[in-house]
Amino acid sequence: MKSKLFRLMIALAAFAVSITLYALKPVGDVIPDADNAGLKLPDGFGALKVAETGAKARHLVVTPQGDIYVKLARPNKEGKSILVLHEAPNGKAELKSSFGNYGGTEVALKNGYLYASSNTEVFKYKVNDKNEVINPDQPEKIVTGLKAGRQHETKSFALDNDGNIYVNIGAWFNACQEKDRGLHSPGIPGCPILDSMGGVWQFRTDKLNQSYGEGVRYATGLRNMVGMDWNQQDNQLFVMQHGRDNLNSSWPELYTTKQSAELPAECLYALKKGDNAGWPFMYYDQIQHKKIQAPEYGGDGKKEADAKYIDPAMAYPGHMAPNGLLFYTGNQFPAKYKNGAFIAFHGSWNRAPEPQAGYFVVFQPFKNGKPDGNWEVFADGFSGSPEKTAAGRADHRPCGLAQGADGSLYVTDDSKGTIYRIIYTKK
Amino acid sequence: MARMKKYILIIGCIFSCVPLIAQVKTKVKSRPVAGLSAVSGKGIYEKYCLTCHQADGGGVPNMNPPLTKISYVLGDKTRLIKVVLNGFSESVDIDGESYSNVMPSHDFLKDQEIAAVLTYVRKNFTNKAGPITTAQVKAVRTTNKKKYN
Numbered sequence: 001m002k003s004k005l006f007r008l009m010i011a012l013a014a015f016a017v018s019i020t021l022y023a024l025k026p027v028g029d030v031i032p033d034a035d036n037a038g039l040k041l042p043d044g045f046g047a048l049k050v051a052e053t054g055a056k057a058r059h060l061v062v063t064p065q066g067d068i069y070v071k072l073a074r075p076n077k078e079g080k081s082i083l084v085l086h087e088a089p090n091g092k093a094e095l096k097s098s099f100g101n102y103g104g105t106e107v108a109l110k111n112g113y114l115y116a117s118s119n120t121e122v123f124k125y126k127v128n129d130k131n132e133v134i135n136p137d138q139p140e141k142i143v144t145g146l147k148a149g150r151q152h153e154t155k156s157f158a159l160d161n162d163g164n165i166y167v168n169i170g171a172w173f174n175a176c177q178e179k180d181r182g183l184h185s186p187g188i189p190g191c192p193i194l195d196s197m198g199g200v201w202q203f204r205t206d207k208l209n210q211s212y213g214e215g216v217r218y219a220t221g222l223r224n225m226v227g228m229d230w231n232q233q234d235n236q237l238f239v240m241q242h243g244r245d246n247l248n249s250s251w252p253e254l255y256t257t258k259q260s261a262e263l264p265a266e267c268l269y270a271l272k273k274g275d276n277a278g279w280p281f282m283y284y285d286q287i288q289h290k291k292i293q294a295p296e297y298g299g300d301g302k303k304e305a306d307a308k309y310i311d312p313a314m315a316y317p318g319h320m321a322p323n324g325l326l327f328y329t330g331n332q333f334p335a336k337y338k339n340g341a342f343i344a345f346h347g348s349w350n351r352a353p354e355p356q357a358g359y360f361v362v363f364q365p366f367k368n369g370k371p372d373g374n375w376e377v378f379a380d381g382f383s384g385s386p387e388k389t390a391a392g393r394a395d396h397r398p399c400g401l402a403q404g405a406d407g408s409l410y411v412t413d414d415s416k417g418t419i420y421r422i423i424y425t426k427k
Numbered sequence: 428m429a430r431m432k433k434y435i436l437i438i439g440c441i442f443s444c445v446p447l448i449a450q451v452k453t454k455v456k457s458r459p460v461a462g463l464s465a466v467s468g469k470g471i472y473e474k475y476c477l478t479c480h481q482a483d484g485g486g487v488p489n490m491n492p493p494l495t496k497i498s499y500v501l502g503d504k505t506r507l508i509k510v511v512l513n514g515f516s517e518s519v520d521i522d523g524e525s526y527s528n529v530m531p532s533h534d535f536l537k538d539q540e541i542a543a544v545l546t547y548v549r550k551n552f553t554n555k556a557g558p559i560t561t562a563q564v565k566a567v568r569t570t571n572k573k574k575y576n
Contacts, residue, residue, distance in 0.1 A: 056489075073489070074525075150518055151490075151527040174529075179514075182531035183475075249478045349487040352478050392481060397488075415488065 030091035030408070030423055037420050038396075040381040044334070044426035047379070050410070051085050051093040053417035058105040059156070059324065059400035060412050060419065061114070063131035068093055071107040071116055071400075073154075073414060075100075082107065082116060084133075091421055099136030105154040105226060105400075113205070115165070117155040119148040122167060124205065143167060143203050145211040147196050152224035158237055160230050165205050166237050167215075170224030171198035175244045175296050176280035183250060187296030191280050194220055198279060200228075200239065200271060221277040221309060222269070226346075227325030227401075233339050234369025237271045238313070240322035240343060244283055244294075245350040251295040259301075261354035262287065265315035266322050268341070268364070268371065278309030286315035314371040319348035320358035323399040323414075327366070330407025333424050340366045342378065344398040344411060347389070355390035359383040361398055361411060379422060382413065466539050468547025475533060476544065484552030492526045495552045504545075504559055508567040511541050538564040 032046025039047045056073035063069075066087035075081045080098035087093040102118035109115070113124040114133055123139035142165070146155060149172020157167045171193060179185040191198070196212060199220035203210045218237075227240040248260030255263070264283035269275075278291060282305030285292045291309055293299030316322070324344030328337050340363055347359035361379040365372050383394035396413035404410060404421070411420040479491040486493035494500050499507060499521060514532040518525075533541070542561040549556035 150516065151529065153527065179531050180516075180529040182514075183533075183535065185531070246478065249475070349481065349490060350478060352481050353473065391483065392487065393483075393485065 029089040030421070032423065032425060037418075038381050038384070039379050039420065039422070041379055041422065044424055045422055046425045047420055047422045048091050050087065050091060050419040050421045051095075053083055053085075053095075053419065055083070055417045056414045057083075057399065057412040057417045057419065058154075058414050059107050060402045060410060061107050061109045062402050062404045062408075062410055063109065064405035065130050065132075066093075067096065067131060068402075068410070068419065069107050069109070069114060069116075070412065070419065071104055073105065074103040082136075085419070093419070097136070099133065100139075106156045108157070108159055110159045110205075115142075115157070115159065115205070117143075117157060117167070119153040119155055120144070120146045122155065122157060122165065122203070140208055142205060142208055143210050143215070146201075147172070149173075149197075152242070154226060156226050156228050158228040158230045158239075159205065160237070161232075161235070163205050165203050166218060166228065166230075167201050167203060168222075168225040168228060168239070169197045169199060169201055170242075171279070173280070174223075174246055175250070175294060177250070177296050181246050181250065183252075185250065185296070187280060187294065198222060200225070200237070202273075216273075218273055219269075219271040219275040219277065221275075221279045221281070223279040226321075226323040226399075227343060229325045229327050229341070231270075231327050231366075231369055232329060233327075233366070236369065238325060238327070238341070239269050239271060240325045241267045241269060241277065241279070241312075242321060243267065243318055244279070245319065247295070254295055254301045257353055261351035262318050264292075264318055265312065266318060266320055266345075267312035268314040268316070268322075268325075268343075269310065270313045270370075271310075275310050276308065277312075278305055281305065282309055284312050284315055286317065314364060314375070316343075316345075316362070316375065317357060319350040321346035321348060324361075324401035324411070326401035326403060326409075328403060328407075328409070330403050330409075332407025333409075336365065337363065339369075340364055341371070342401050342409060343375075344401050346397050346399055346414075347383065347392065347394050349392055352392070356392035357389065359389050359394045359397060361401070361409075379411065379420075466537075466543040468543035468545075469551075471536065471540050471544035472547055475536070476548075479528065479530070484548065484554075486526070487528075489524075490526055490528045491530075492521050492524070494548050495554060497522055500548060501554060501556045504563060505567050507545060508541065508559065508564050509571060511536070511545065512568060512571050534568075538568065 033048045037047040037049045060070045068085040070083040072081045082100040084097045085093035086096040104118045106117045122143035125133040125139045152170025176191040177185040200218045201215040202218040203215045224242045225239040243264040247255040265286035281297045291305040293303040293305045323346040326342045343362045345358035348356045359382045363378040364375045382396040383389040397415040399414040400412040402410040409422040484494040512534045515530040538561045541564045546558040
């Protein structure tokens, strides 16, 4: 009798605990949109539109309390450049507040601070125990005076676990030509701008007003990066380079329009201090699987580049514009996704007159901190139709990626400003 | 069944190849004639402009400006001719939007070619602006001072 009662009590307690656990798990209440937000996803996944910001939503970060910080490319009509959305239990979010008056791309949250960049500076904002910015009008400026051209001007960054910040300083050229993007225009000898751009600079997160003098040129020969992330498994920086354009239009005798549409590769690089990825002197040809000397610096499409330049960790088809890189460390998705990389390809333009490509989120499997196996398209359909993809007239363009506390994957669109959330719905 | 499919395929191939062969023939024949005829604005556009401004002239958001419904194309002819001659790398908003890519100088094009391509752009992609003449390009080129790139 006693043991029966005891068993009943145990069962009741277990029931109560499981109910509580269920209530704590937000994904339980989050319902995918009937059309999965227009996305084509692998079996078992669903998606919803979290919000329509109507702004050029670049990168984002999601707090465990359900706030979403969205960095805008340009200040909106109200003059604000960081939106704070708050999610309801069903996953739909409303604008809670906004702050910042500078355009840019990057935003990140780590160890009690929100970090955000303009195109020349990096700021940090102290957050409270609910990850809310305490003083939105008075950020601390940690990096200042970075060079910015009209192209490749955004300052994406990644944070490591030792108090360092790694900032992209994109080159203000396509290929360091005497006449940028010009027909038959040769490369500037030695490409001297590499002293202050075309690479990743390392700064401290705990020091203020750092510039070139206080920073370290961590890696060079990188044209421009928008997607950057720190890999926790092997404690290393990974970046997605935007490969050069205009092989055919600058060098029509060496490259057909078809070759120029595919080349060069969009490269994933694993970077160590002192690495040189070779821009503008070379590019990576993913069809020949070789580092090729750039035509601006004596190349002919076949001559191999100096072996001192590092190889990419993985190479993807040309011009697809990788704007977001995220290592997935969550537990919501099936095991194969854990520690792999999601890459948001913003979509091409320099493939014309060939059909455009991209406008999707790719999954790259990883094993022990290294790419392992073929990449696959994970989320497609942002453009609206295959015809819109081919014409480069996409409805939505995936840009930033973030992981929610429950392991959901968030994607921004910087064309119409839609915020997507992708969840695994199969039990 | 499989054999039948094969036949259908072969027959299909024959039918689709006949017009292809005919096309190739006429192309080869017409080439010297095309070379002698007037400069094709469309041809120049496809060779030098399309990569950035796209097949529909719609440009690329945030990067390369569209050529449709835009003041730089439809307005002042001298300014437009100068963009082709000198390229464009000004940090300005164009009709409320900013575009980051640099346009290189196309001063290697002949006056006649620039006139043809600008006339083509001003009369296509839903544009309905007047033509630009070779004389107008020539006049701008002689007084042109290089400003960009």
